[in-house]
Amino acid sequence: MTMVKTSRARLAGICSCVPTMRFDNLTDTVEFSNEEIRKVTGMAGVAARRLAGDSVCSSDLCSVAAQRLLHTLAWEPASIDALIMVTQTPDYFLPSTACVVHRRLGLADHCAAFDVGLGCSGYPYGIWLAAMMLQGGGVRRALVLHGETPTRFSDKADRSVSLLFGDAGSATALEASDHQCADWHYALHSDGSAYESMIIESGGFRDRFGADPRKHCVAMNGALIFNFTIKRVPALIDETLTGAGVSMKDVDYFIFHQSNQYIIKHVCSKKSLPLEKVPIILKEFGNTGGVSIPLTLTEGGLTRPGDRALRLLLLGYGVGLSWGSALLSLDPKAVLERVELDNTKKEESA
DSSP, rough: OOOEEEEEEEEEEEEEESSSEEHHHHHHSSOHHHHHHHHHHHHHSSSSSEEEOEEEEEEHHHHHHHHHHHHHTTTGGGGOOOOEEEEEOOOSSSSSHHHHHHHTTTTTHHHHHEEEOOTTTHHHHHHHHHHHHHHHHSSSSSEEEEEEEEGGGTTTTOOOHHBOOOOEEEEEEEEEOOOOOOOEEEEEEGHHHGGEEEEESSSSSSSTTTTTTGGGGEEOOOOHHHHHHHHHHHHHHHHHHHHHOOOOGGGGGEOOOOOOHHHHHHHHHHTOOOOOGGGHHHHHOOGGGGHHHHHHHHSOOOOOTTTSSEEEEEEEEEEETTTEEEEEEEETTTTTEEEETTTTTEEEEO
């Protein structure tokens, strides 16, 4: 896809939500030796993760985040014109998870609600879709929800994935602005030739009731994903900045999908990105899929300079293969917050 841009969108707020259950990789893991654990966690940078357990779905995490965000913004549910749910861990094959959340939030029947089945790249895609709807008119307010529970499709005996993934949900509120605001720019790409590099082979309609339990868990070609990332992400940064007519020094923060600490630092070194502009939250939350981008925005310690909007470059990449960017501005009054969901009671805690 060539570079695209949108106008008239304002990011009003982001709320992330994580389960209360904290899993310490070093002390709670029993499947591997201490040496194996230290090696994997040291490279990936994941010391602990949040686990949804068997009772919590992406919809639960996103609903809590959305409810808190609507309350903080004082937005009435009836004012939401569009709900986009980005997830690869839906509650059901049908209906869409967006419709499940639509009911929970008490949204009006004029609100369009639909799912987007993307993972690691899903957040930039979701923001682009919502901004396009706002730009087109008719839609004044939109919610982009992104939730994933990858620990529920990870084989605990698979060292390549079991120590990496955490669960999280998020809600992002956008609205059409009648005031002059900066254009947002996007670069969105796909390469389906490598779709098998990260895959859950059974459970879908290609292999509905596969007998091998391992094929109901994610399988990942780590070397291929690594090579894909270090090849595509630096070029994605260049493409986005060039297309938007800005330089790296014009960007306040580069928000990477939190895939792996080693990969992120490798890309930063290759592009000479100052690490103070690249928040990393892997240590406490692990790889939460595409939700890691909004989670990093709420947990990454962004410094917000008074009345000036921050310019952010969001970078998503991975399963699909799919990769995408969004260069946007964060309104100085935008809300950034996090809540937690009790794994058993399914209720919000501050």
